[in-house]
Structure formats: C-alpha cells, structure tokens
Amino acid sequence: MDFLQPRSWAEALEAKAAHPDAVPIAGGTDVMVELNFDVRRPPALLDLTRVEELTEWSMDEGQVRLGAGVTYARVITELGRELPGLAMASRTVGSPQIRNRGTVGGNLGAASPAGDSHPALLAAEAQVELASLSGTRTMPVSDFYTGVKRNALEPDELIAAILITPPSGPQQFCKIGTRNAMVIAVSAFGLALHPDRRAVGTGIGSAAPTPRRAREAEQFLAQALDEDGLWDSRRDLPAGLAHDFGARVRAAAAPIDDVRGTAAYRLHSLAVMARRALTWAWDDYQKAA
Amino acid sequence: MTTPTKVPTGAPTETASTAEGRIGDSPLRPDGVLKVTGEFAYSSDLWMDDMIWGATLRSPHPHARIVSVDIGAALATPGVCAVLTADDIPGRNAVGLEHDDQPVLAERVVRYQGEPVALVAADHPEIARQAVKKIVVDYQVLPAVTDGRQALDPSAPKVHEHGNLVRHFKIRKGDPAPSAPVVVSLDFEVGMQDQAFLGPESGLAVPAEDGGVDLYVATQWLHVDQRQVCQALGLPPERVRLSLAGVGGAFGGREDLSMHVHACLLALHTGKPVKMVYNREESFFGHVHRHPADLRYEFGAEADGTLVYGKVEIIFDGGAYASSTGAVVANGATMGLGPYRIPHVRVDCYGVYTNNPPCGAMRGFGCVQAAFAHEALMDELADRLGLDRVTIRQRNGMREGDENITGQRIDSAAPVAELLQIVRDMELPPSASEQRDLRDLPGGVANSTHGEGVVRGVGYAVTYKNVGFSEGFDDFSTARVRLEITGGEPVATVHTAAAEVGQGLITVEQQICRTELGVERVVVHPKDTQVGSGGSTSASRQTYVTGGAVKAACEAVRQRVLDRAAATIGVAANTLRLDGAKIVAESGDVVAALADVLGGDAVEETVEWRHRPTQRVDPETGQGDAHVQYAFSAHRAVVDVDVELGLVKVVALDTAQDVGKAINPDAVMGQIQGGSAQGMGLALMEEILVRDGKILNPSFTDYLIPTILDMPPMKIEILEYADPHAPYGLRGVGEPPTISSGPAVAAAIRQASGKALRRVPIRPEHITAS
Numbered sequence A: 001m002d003f004l005q006p007r008s009w010a011e012a013l014e015a016k017a018a019h020p021d022a023v024p025i026a027g028g029t030d031v032m033v034e035l036n037f038d039v040r041r042p043p044a045l046l047d048l049t050r051v052e053e054l055t056e057w058s059m060d061e062g063q064v065r066l067g068a069g070v071t072y073a074r075v076i077t078e079l080g081r082e083l084p085g086l087a088m089a090s091r092t093v094g095s096p097q098i099r100n101r102g103t104v105g106g107n108l109g110a111a112s113p114a115g116d117s118h119p120a121l122l123a124a125e126a127q128v129e130l131a132s133l134s135g136t137r138t139m140p141v142s143d144f145y146t147g148v149k150r151n152a153l154e155p156d157e158l159i160a161a162i163l164i165t166p167p168s169g170p171q172q173f174c175k176i177g178t179r180n181a182m183v184i185a186v187s188a189f190g191l192a193l194h195p196d197r198r199a200v201g202t203g204i205g206s207a208a209p210t211p212r213r214a215r216e217a218e219q220f221l222a223q224a225l226d227e228d229g230l231w232d233s234r235r236d237l238p239a240g241l242a243h244d245f246g247a248r249v250r251a252a253a254a255p256i257d258d259v260r261g262t263a264a265y266r267l268h269s270l271a272v273m274a275r276r277a278l279t280w281a282w283d284d285y286q287k288a289a
Numbered sequence B: 001m002t003t004p005t006k007v008p009t010g011a012p013t014e015t016a017s018t019a020e021g022r023i024g025d026s027p028l029r030p031d032g033v034l035k036v037t038g039e040f041a042y043s044s045d046l047w048m049d050d051m052i053w054g055a056t057l058r059s060p061h062p063h064a065r066i067v068s069v070d071i072g073a074a075l076a077t078p079g080v081c082a083v084l085t086a087d088d089i090p091g092r093n094a095v096g097l098e099h100d101d102q103p104v105l106a107e108r109v110v111r112y113q114g115e116p117v118a119l120v121a122a123d124h125p126e127i128a129r130q131a132v133k134k135i136v137v138d139y140q141v142l143p144a145v146t147d148g149r150q151a152l153d154p155s156a157p158k159v160h161e162h163g164n165l166v167r168h169f170k171i172r173k174g175d176p177a178p179s180a181p182v183v184v185s186l187d188f189e190v191g192m193q194d195q196a197f198l199g200p201e202s203g204l205a206v207p208a209e210d211g212g213v214d215l216y217v218a219t220q221w222l223h224v225d226q227r228q229v230c231q232a233l234g235l236p237p238e239r240v241r242l243s244l245a246g247v248g249g250a251f252g253g254r255e256d257l258s259m260h261v262h263a264c265l266l267a268l269h270t271g272k273p274v275k276m277v278y279n280r281e282e283s284f285f286g287h288v289h290r291h292p293a294d295l296r297y298e299f300g301a302e303a304d305g306t307l308v309y310g311k312v313e314i315i316f317d318g319g320a321y322a323s324s325t326g327a328v329v330a331n332g333a334t335m336g337l338g339p340y341r342i343p344h345v346r347v348d349c350y351g352v353y354t355n356n357p358p359c360g361a362m363r364g365f366g367c368v369q370a371a372f373a374h375e376a377l378m379d380e381l382a383d384r385l386g387l388d389r390v391t392i393r394q395r396n397g398m399r400e401g402d403e404n405i406t407g408q409r410i411d412s413a414a415p416v417a418e419l420l421q422i423v424r425d426m427e428l429p430p431s432a433s434e435q436r437d438l439r440d441l442p443g444g445v446a447n448s449t450h451g452e453g454v455v456r457g458v459g460y461a462v463t464y465k466n467v468g469f470s471e472g473f474d475d476f477s478t479a480r481v482r483l484e485i486t487g488g489e490p491v492a493t494v495h496t497a498a499a500e501v502g503q504g505l506i507t508v509e510q511q512i513c514r515t516e517l518g519v520e521r522v523v524v525h526p527k528d529t530q531v532g533s534g535g536s537t538s539a540s541r542q543t544y545v546t547g548g549a550v551k552a553a554c555e556a557v558r559q560r561v562l563d564r565a566a567a568t569i570g571v572a573a574n575t576l577r578l579d580g581a582k583i584v585a586e587s588g589d590v591v592a593a594l595a596d597v598l599g600g601d602a603v604e605e606t607v608e609w610r611h612r613p614t615q616r617v618d619p620e621t622g623q624g625d626a627h628v629q630y631a632f633s634a635h636r637a638v639v640d641v642d643v644e645l646g647l648v649k650v651v652a653l654d655t656a657q658d659v660g661k662a663i664n665p666d667a668v669m670g671q672i673q674g675g676s677a678q679g680m681g682l683a684l685m686e687e688i689l690v691r692d693g694k695i696l697n698p699s700f701t702d703y704l705i706p707t708i709l710d711m712p713p714m715k716i717e718i719l720e721y722a723d724p725h726a727p728y729g730l731r732g733v734g735e736p737p738t739i740s741s742g743p744a745v746a747a748a749i750r751q752a753s754g755k756a757l758r759r760v761p762i763r764p765e766h767i768t769a770s
C-alpha cells in the first residue's frame, strides 16, 4: 500500500488526480477501522493531515469556511457561537480521543447515514466545497449524500471545506443512543430557525438511507409561524404546533430495523426529538428578543 | 523437569515487593502503575524473534456437515508453514470443562457459527489470515435449533447424537402440591451477555526439546487447561507446561480453551514458536458467553407476604457445547429463588444444547439470570399485597441457621434484612429537577431531554451466591512457600498456579505471607504448572481457597522454623513465635535471630488446601449441602427514565455486602464497583444479538458496555461478619455485586416507567412500547 503525504493543498489535488483510487485519510477514525476490519484494502492512502489549508477555518464573505480537516474538538471550543448546531452535534461524537482526531470532512467523506454532523449541516443549509485539479464546485450538503455511505465526490475530487452561514436564529441538535456516551446514533435530528429568511431547516439522521431534510415539515412550520406573525411577535407557539411538526418530521423518515433499534422506535423518537427541539429553539428565540 | 531454552519477552516475571501491607491493608498493586501507563505486558504482547503466527478458519454456519476441506491453495501460499485440520490432531479431538464434547477442530460437522475448522501458521499474521480465506470447505447446511425451549422438543434437530439435554436439575421440597392465599407469577427472559474482557484471547506456544511444548497463555485455570491440552496432543503433563501470561480480564470467559491447543498443534508441527492473537471480532466467537435464559416463576404467599411456595422452570441455552452448563444449571436451580425462606419448592432447571454460540461461565454463574426473575416477582408480590418492597424482602430474608431450598443450613451470617436496611437508609441523590447538567440527564450530551418526560424510579434487589466449587467437587489449591535469608533479610517466596486475572490475587498472596511470617519482602513466583493446581479463578474462590493454601503453607513453614529454633534453644516450640527477623519467646524476649536459625538454609513447604467438602445433591429432590459458603449483597438503584424516549440514566447504584473480612479493602471496593457496573450493563445494554444462530453485533461498536457517563458514583458499605469456617473469616466478593445490581436497576426502571419489562437488557423501545 502506498502512502502519499502531500504538504499543500495543491499537492493534495495533484496526488488525487494522479491516484484516483487513493483513499484520503484525515483523522483516520473511520478509515483505520475499515482497514483493521479488512473491509477495504486500498492501493494507496492519501494523508491529508499535513495540508494546513484543510485544518483552518475562517470567516469569508459572512460565511464560516470550515476546512474539511477541522476536528470536532475545535468546532466545540472555537465555533460554538458561529455553528451552534454543529457544535452540539460534535459534542455527541464518540469520546474525547475521537473528537480530537475526527473531522467534519471525514464525516462527510464517510457519508454514513448515522454521522452526527449531517443533521446539523442539513438544518443549517450548509454548502460543501469540492475541488480537483480541474476546478472547484459547491453544492448544498443535501445534494452531497447520494446513497448509503455514498457521496457526490468524483474520484479525482477532495472535500475542501464546508461553508455555513452563521445563524440568524436558534439551532438545536438531539440524538438517541442506547448509552449515555460513545454511541452511534439510533436516530438524530437537527433544527435551525432562520428568522432572517423566515425559514426553517431540519436534518434527519439514522432514519433513512442517507441523511435528509424533512422539507414538508420545514415548510409547514415556517408557514405556520408566518401566518400567525410569530416570527415578529415571538409569542408562545400555539398548542399542538410542535406536536404536528414532530409528526411531519417523522413522516419524512424511512428507517429500517437493525441491531441498534427498530424502525418504529426511530420514527417515534424522531417525532419526540423534533417536538422537543422546536420547543427549546422557540424558547431560545423568545429569550433572545 | 525441562525448562524452555528461551523465555519469550512479555512473559510474567517474579513479582517482588517490599511494600508494607498485611491482611486488612490495601497495599499498592504491582500491576497498577504498569497498567495505567500502558507498560503492562498482556498475553498479546508475548514475543520471540523466531516466532510465526497462527490463524483460525471458523464455520460460517450454525449447523452444517463438512463434506470436504481443501487446504491446497492455502498451503501453497508463500510464507505459510502449516495448514492443519482435525486429521492432524495426535490425541483425542475432544475437550471440555465438564464433558469432553467439543472438538479442537470440527470433524464432519460444525455445530455453531464460529466453530474452528482449520488452522494456518505463517511467518506473518496477515499472510496467515489471507491463507485462511483460501481454505475451501464444502458445507452441507443442516437445520439448526436456535431456541432453548424448542431444543427440548423431541422433534427438534439434534445438536449431538445423545440429544439436546445437558442437565435437568430438580428440586422437590415440602408439599408437592402447595397452595397459598396469594399467588403471583411471571415469565422472564434474559439476553446473552458477554464477558467483554478487553484483552483478546492470545498466547504463545514454544516447542521444547523433549518433544513437548511450553504454552504461555491468558487463562483462569492453568491445570484444567493443561489436562485438556495433554488430552488433545496425546502428551503427558510433564511435557505440556503452561505459564500464565498477562491477563486482560476474564469474568468466566477464559475458563474454556480458546487458542491453547491450536497454537500447540502448530508449534509442534512446525517446530517453531507460534503466537496467536484474536482480533475483537474473532474474540466474540472465541469464548463462551453468559447463558440466555427463559424463566417461569410462581410464588405463593400468605396475606402478610410470608412466602409459602416457589415453582420455577428455567431453561438455560447452552449453545453447541456443554462447557460449564451443568454447573450453571445447578446454581440457577439451587439459588434460583433468592435468599429467602421458602418451605415448599419445586424447581426444574434445564441446560440445553442448541446451535447458538456456546455459553458457559460468566461472573454470577446462573444466579444472575434467576435474580432478575425472583426479584421482579418479589416486587410484584409486594405490590399485590400493598406491602413495601423492602419490607417484604426483609420479612422473608434468610437468617443464619435457616434452611435454604436444598435443605442446607446456613451456618454463618446471612444478613439479608440488615443489608437491605443499610441501602434503604443511605442518602438519596438530589431529585431530577435539581439536576442542570445535561450529563446528569438520560441521553447525556446527546441532548434528548431537558427534563421532559423524566421520571425517577427506585429499585431494590438482594442476592446470595455460592463461593467456591460445589456438589462434592474436590476443590483445592496448592501453595509452595519458602522462607530464607537473602542479603541479610528474611524473604518469603510464594508459588501458586492460581491465575491473577486483574483481581489482585498477587497482592493478597503477599499480604498473607507478611501476616503469617512477619516478613516484609515477599516474592511471588510466576504462575505456572510447575506447582500443583490452584483451582479456578472463578466462583469468587481464589482469596478463599488459594488464600487458604498460602496461609496453610506459611503456617507449615513457620512451624518448621520454630521447631528448629526450639531444638537449638531447648524450649518447646509452642512457646515461641516468629516476628519478622526474630524468634520471640512468651516473655516477649527475642531469643534468636531468624538468620541464625536458618543459616544458609531455606525452609520450604508445599500444601494442598481444601475447604469443607460439599455434597452431591439427591438427583430426585435436589436436597443436600451443595455449597460451602454463601455471600450476600443488596443494591438500591435510583434511575431517571425519559419515559417518552425510553432512555435511562442511572443516578445512583448503592450497595451493601457482607465480605466476612476485607483482606484488601481497596480490592474489595474494586470488585464491587466493577461487578455492579457489569450487572447494570446487562440490565441496560449488554447483549449479543443472535438471529438464526448468527451473531449480529460482534464488535464494541454494537456490543455496548457502560461508559463512565453511564455508571454513577457508588455508595458502598461493607459488613465483616466472619465466616468461622473460612480463612480469616473471609467471604468471596467478586460475584454478588454482578447479581443484585442488575435486578435493582430493572426494578427502578419498572417503577419509573410503570411498564412490566420482563426482559433484559431493557431497550428504549421496550419502555416506549404501548
């Protein structure tokens, strides 16, 4: 197995172009597990940890540009205000060791339906920046997931960064695990209120072949808030609204039974999380007035 | 005796210690710092420069006929030194703890998924693993029986020719058709727990010049391994020498053989040292698990809650091979009704063969499964009668002098009522609404509740567990103790074959030597088969039995020293005592220096020590003094349950236990904390999921064990009611906490959720189900 160690972003893109079958490795917390379990035997590894451009974040035209190689630990300590939903999700990832190594870019690269960053990124309507020698393209994260553990990356492409607009309203992230730490999500939910656009963002994890938004629920809630003038009045939510929102989130999911949980429980828990998340987010919104 | 020409690196060496610490102290363990700093050599660290690596081909099917095995391609792989099948076993291809029913390598038929079929040795572990995949086995899949109850049906597929019953244990006591004013009953199911030790099965077999083999291995009982390895290799014990390598946890999972014979076969075949290390996934197939159990319970009681009768049927699914199923069945039956006085009893406890993964020993050994059922039923009875759940247990709780259900009189402390009172009186944790940190709530930082749906519940459970081997088993341990003067100082050396698996036995052996001989320096010889059997590190027995042997050997050494001193001085030996480097007379005067008495000689004694004999029980009535000692513990669990999401946070798990005498109080605390966590794990999350005989979650990704955020801080109160029959009055400590913790947690969840919850582990969907 070859081990490629580019020292710059340009070198990394060149290496990927020259070795399209090389598997990028960032924190290695997914890649090394797969190698250990002999799930795959790539001809080459492309080590991205020496590419400084990937491990930085910056504010760029009002957006956070999060390098693909920024770890969860840094998201938690440095970006709690700019990326609250993602920071909440990051806090639930693995253990301190995993949060010190694991990256958001790696979570996208793995594209597991259970990845914890996805619901937060979907709710925040993040964009993913992909690059190759032939150029850079940006797509909504919701288009990035193409199937179970599959994504939109071309063989010569790397994930450069995630672009996220800082929140104009509260965000929440909730996850169900069968123990209180170090656990893969049985189901997860991300919520972002975008009062500037009078819009709602959602993300569902572990309850469909890919992470996905609950678009109908988003529209339902945005419209309900609009019709009652609640975006401006910030009055209490009408009785039943959070519940109805939860039901619509549940309707957007398509889970399966597996060793971690039943489809029925996943649906149930999504409805409960969505309801609670909305209640908390609205509470924050009211307090922020 | 031949010793190997070379000793591998990573093999344990002598443990010397000059630390203070006698009985009742908690001296620092010699392995503690090494383990915390990552320097401790586990069996997976064993190394010899010229060693090669073994790997195992395992059956993908729960039940299949082996039509043919083609090893050609594997053998032709460059770097491969040997490929072996059942045909290459020189001795008997049959091993086992109670019955020799398990082949070393499958012959003609495989009976469970993961059963070893062939072995490869190669000069690199990766080559060995790749070569394993090149072995072509033609299987003809057979119908499998994968349900314990179904296995008893005469029409079920037969796992072995002699049928599917391993053991049926009957207890018949009192009125055969009792009645009572109040009757409660329930069915309960316990899932398959794993020992989940962190150090995978591993060892190194070194061929010796005498045609024998030296095996370095992580195990719980060197001599029972030796017997089986000899049998399979067709070699006498002198030529099969075992040494204990660094053990990374055991909990029962290392009582059966794993890679022992395999590595020896490969070593003898290739003439090279062979190392084998399972990876985590293979480990899940490489050892037995805790028996899943199907339990049906009925209690009859007076209106005041006094128990009149108990009727019990338990089916333990033993999987494909017997392992220790017979003894588990005996425990499940004889202690299956809990530490209560019950005059009329009918128990039918079965251990069966199925094509599921083999099950055998695990901490708590048959009592764990039963305790979930009898404790749930005690709560049910209390509720039915409107009685307090603790009071009803205290009212029926065993006391010293009572008879248990096999007619055995409990002849030392049985403080059931007191233990319950202690845990009930312990301060309760702050209420749920006072908790602000997410980590204190169900779900933790996963942020699934800020208090919504959270209901608190409190649950109690109490247990008693036999200590040591039972039913007439000749349960002994051997200790060799030597006293000599080295560098002007008295030094004791203690040699036993009793396995240190992380519980702290080495420290206890040193404490006993210091206490009995008054020396400071105690050297613990590496554990091996060059001394007689130490018996198993299981059944909470080592401090009792090997501790007893070390004590007795020290006493014998001391007697000889005093006899010698007495002869020189011309007084009676019984007027002298040994105090470190001095011989002291009744008057308190120092009458001789030990150095003068011993000169250059060493005084050495080897003692085989036995606890009081136990009895086989009557096969029809189950009556008899089956066990030598009982250990009692009680737990109180406090849980916060998010009843809407089914998530649980155990807020407190407090306990009281009678340990007779805390030989090493820190080690006692460690056993109680760890045991409680393991019992809680079964109540909440630990389960090997098996469908149609296949394991669905052979990894720590999906076999979950509690983390530090799942385990609450514990309040622990220790009672020391000496057992007059045991060395220093001690009682075994390791298992009771694993038995009473889980049922207390389950009871607390039932109280919070209002759900019956007749199965463990309790999953979120069980709590939320309508």
Ligand SMILES: Cc1cc2nc3c(=O)[nH]c(=O)nc-3n(C[C@H](O)[C@H](O)[C@H](O)COP(=O)(O)OP(=O)(O)OC[C@H]3O[C@@H](n4cnc5c(N)ncnc54)[C@H](O)[C@@H]3O)c2cc1C
Pocket: A023, A024, A025, A026, A027, A028, A029, A030, A031, A032, A033, A048, A068, A069, A092, A093, A094, A095, A098, A101, A102, A103, A104, A105, A106, A107, A108, A109, A110, A114, A115, A116, A117, A153, A157, A158, A159, A160, A182, A183, A184, A185
């Ligand atoms: C013990 C443990 C616990 C875990 N717990 C969680 C958890 O709670 N929640 C969770 O979501 N995940 C969890 N994971 C999975 C893992 O930590 C995350 O998916 C993490 O985000 C992966 O990041 P990484 O940097 O380690 O990725 P790597 O393993 O380095 O890479 C992951 C994938 O992304 C690709 N990749 C990485 N960077 C790039 C790039 N710049 N461009 C293109 N492709 C790229 C790799 O080729 C690979 O396919 C856990 C893993 C372990 C071992």
